[in-house]
Amino acid sequence: MTLADLARGETAKLDKIDTQDPGVIRLMILGMVEDITVRMENIAIGGDPLEVGFFGSSVSLRKEQARHFKVTRITAGD
């Protein structure tokens, strides 16, 4: 599954990141790299964009980029 498939409030570990998309690299620079735990903080009306939290930070991204992050779900959402 990818980051785009997480429901609001779910946490997951980032597994493998496809670095083809330049937008994905910007997200990696913000700290979204392999092996960190992220939480799906929020999903905007219409299902896009997404807000992902990690290490006390929140970052918004679009589903298009989120699909490039393979994840393993850790806990279910609220």
Added chain:
Amino acid sequence: MIESTEVKIPVSGIGIRHKARASIALIGNPNAGKSTLFNRLTGLRQTTGNFPGVTVEKHTGTVQLAHSAINLIDLPGIYSLDGTSTDERIAVDVTLGRVPGTDRPSGLLVVIDATHIYQGLYLLEQLLELQLPTMVALTMIDVATANGTSIDIDALQDSLGGVPVYAVSSITGHGLDVLKERLEQVTTIPCPSIPASWPELSETAQQISQQLGQDWQRIDVIQALLQTHPGFAGKLGDLLGQDTVAKLRLKLFGDAPPAAAEARQRYQWVKKVIAQVQEQAPLYSKIGARLAQWTNRPWPATLLFFAVLLLVFQAVFTWATPMMDAIDGLSSGLGRWIITQLGDNALSSFLADGVIAGVGSVLIFLPQILILFLFIIILEDTGYLARTSFLMDRVMRTVGLSGQSVIPMLSSFACAVPSIMATRVIPDRRDRIATMLAAPFMTCSARLPIYALLIAAFVPDQSVGWMNLQGLVLFSLYLLGIVGGLGTALLLKSSALKGPKPHFMLALPEFRTPNLQTVAIKLFDRARIFLKRAGTVIFVVAILVWTLAYFPRADISETLPSVNTSESSSQLDINNARAAAQMEQSWLGRIGRTIEPVFKPLGWDWRVSSAVIAGFPAREVVVAVMGTIYAVGSDADDQSLSEKLRSAKWPDGRIIFTLPMVLGLLVFYAWCLQCAATLATIRRETNTWRWPIFAWLYMTGIGYTGALVIYQVGSLLT
């Protein structure tokens, strides 16, 4: 260490001013509390200028220390050294000493937000490659403590290879004394060694830099290898051979893009350090968490957004009115006083109708602009603006833009000038230009007087269902502006400015209480920039319009009889008739008459054409010009001018202001770019005349076409 013969005196009490000896760059992530720390350290001893060639403001200030002073350069917030937006690039270039006219800083004060050390440490590790004396201010330590996060400062310093770290809170002032004391030695602290996050890269770069000699510092080689500086990358390939460089890259980065490899490598180290130095790493900061959680839910967030919007609009349009009326009254009062003092001649008219009216027409916008800025700065500093971008991204995507274009577009409901400046946060140039060209469509406050006049005069004051027809028309005009702007963005993004879909990547800060001093300084700063940028243009334009309307002088006795043929001229105030006669044969009137054929298909006579022409440099003058042309005086209330407009006729007796003509005129004003200040600002921000010229031709074109279609079709129907 050299012991100086010191005499301990409370410097603050005596107030000795030291001359700054060293230049230190203040650098850190966005929202890390950098500006607040800057203001805390420098107080009001700061200046704002511009970096050459770009529009990013350069904030510098002097920090008075006990025995010396240092010069502090506040740089825009960045996340890494491979900046993509204008703000980011300038921060990188200044730090690396690549900006002409700005010396390479002799040290760095890196600001890290204690609640976001993850991203802060990443940037710090990149900055350590600069080999400059570096000091860290760990800000918001009070917020971190309140969140239950504790940071072992000693352990952190050890992980950083001895780079000194000072915990401070800019809000409470905690730790600032210690930081100031240590800043005294900032240039003498040893340069940091090889940063621990990616020693392979640093060591490789170090060796190459030694091999290549003086011209190549370690950071230059690193930027060449990482391909973050294309010039260096090319040169390094020439010097070492492309094969060697390719092999080095393969060894260091594998087959990943260099930036991705760097993020993986350094963040892995950052994660380890955080595990060692930080107790409890909450997934999401707890401050304001409940409020944030509720307001973040899509529907409450949308409701809140409209409530905030309503409040801001209400404030901009009602709170400012008394101040605007006062400025208006003051400038026209002063003008009348000058005319009574000096008599009616060219000098008094120049002073009263040119200079004073010109200054007044600049100042009249200030109340609205200040209120708008105040709200935007507060919303910005609480972290709400970023939330708004998140909320509205979906809407903006339909026209090919991202949520980052929302704030500029909203600001332009007050004035397009600050809104065009606010587009700097948009990283992609194409998206930025599309936003700049869409923003002037939004109904700015300068359009309101003409809307108010025409609606009051020609739209019946009756209700349509539960709404008032006049209000409905005004609302439609706002809508027309929005449709025009968004349509333009869509058109441009699918043609001339076509590019990859904009990414929407934004760090969303949590809610914070804004710092009053910072808000005040920012407000003052933006007002000053507005006055300088827009004010000078509006003023010059006012003088120009006065000149065109004043010269050449009319021979009153000759022209007077022709002024008003249809109405009983005996009722007219003789002065107003004179002014109207003057206007008719002035340069402006002549231009109006010459150009009448162009506007005739829209149903405009020479008087409307003259007023429209006068409004091209600055649309706000149009009501005053109409007042003069229709011989009710430039200060006339809307009532008498409305009556005049209603009874205005063509020479053959047909009424000029028919409903189709008025609606067309309104559409023309909604879409036409009649503002030299906006054009000048687009020129400044894009650094080319191409876009302002395009914007003017395009907006004037569709304004004209809109008015033409409405008038012609409407005239057929009625």
